[in-house]
Amino acid sequence: MMARLIKLLIFLVILGFIGLLGFAYLGDLRPAQTDVAEPVTLETN
Template sequence: MLRLLRFLTILVFLGGIGLVGYAYLGDLSPEQEDVSEPVMLDAR
């Protein structure tokens, strides 16, 4: 049982390191584009 707990702890630790590394090194910036849409106003 202790071996399983140790394995899960190591797996969670490595997963956390991987997540932090991806957050810092991965390209997480959104793609930007101009959006223009006509608006019809019902002014009399």
């Protein structure tokens, strides 16, 4: 009984790792980019 639980746990870990790799390679992990323009005033003495 304990051996079956260990095999199931190993199987779930491997399946989770494969899912993580698939998401990392196929998922869109890039953040949305926008241009930001803000005027800057420099005080000169």
